[in-house]
Amino acid sequence: MFFISALFILFALSFAVVRALKGPTVFDRVLAANSIGTLAILLLAVFGFMTGRPEFLDIGLTYGLLNLIGTLAVLKFFRHGDLSYDDEGENKV
């Protein structure tokens, strides 16, 4: 059953990759990258259970944090054009 779950998650990853390549706006690509990150965490957990090694869950936890920070950093860059944008003293974008 873990093998079937891993296969389904791999299919889902391929669909998300196609959306990342095809998406007309940049936000489609950011969304697909976020989904690829979440699916990778799930695939790591399933793979850890398949091989009987629970250490993969730690990698999944780390990658979850990296996924969130990466998504927010890319969105901030596309919104303000600068990763060091500071909001103090500016009321309007």
Place this chain on the structure above:
Amino acid sequence: MISDLLTYVSWIFLGIGSFFVLAGSIGLYRMPDLFTRIHAAGVIDTMGATFLLAGMALQAGFSLVTAKLAFVFILLFFTSPVATHALAQAALADGVKPLSQDGENDVDDEDMLLPHQGKQSSTDQAGKSSANKQESDEV
């Protein structure tokens, strides 16, 4: 017998979770608009992840592995709505309009602006402010 029952229930949860993951990703591929795709990706984060992690936790019993799975679930529980909301707000601020059929449910531009933006177009203001910032950096 209880362990067999737990195994079968865990298999059912894994199957349901895999189904939702596949359904969400097919929706991500086939949906017509950005905001509908955001919903499809949200299905993966909530239903797919919850059922998959619950199915795995049932097979692990009360151990450190279940605690780590619970941590993964709590992480996804808090970070996926944050990322989804930030993405939708950034898309609206950039001027992406939702799909509407035949002009019904058309949203005016002023309704979609953020509170700190004026009644002008948001992309013009963003272009002007980033250009000004680059000039001041060069000076």
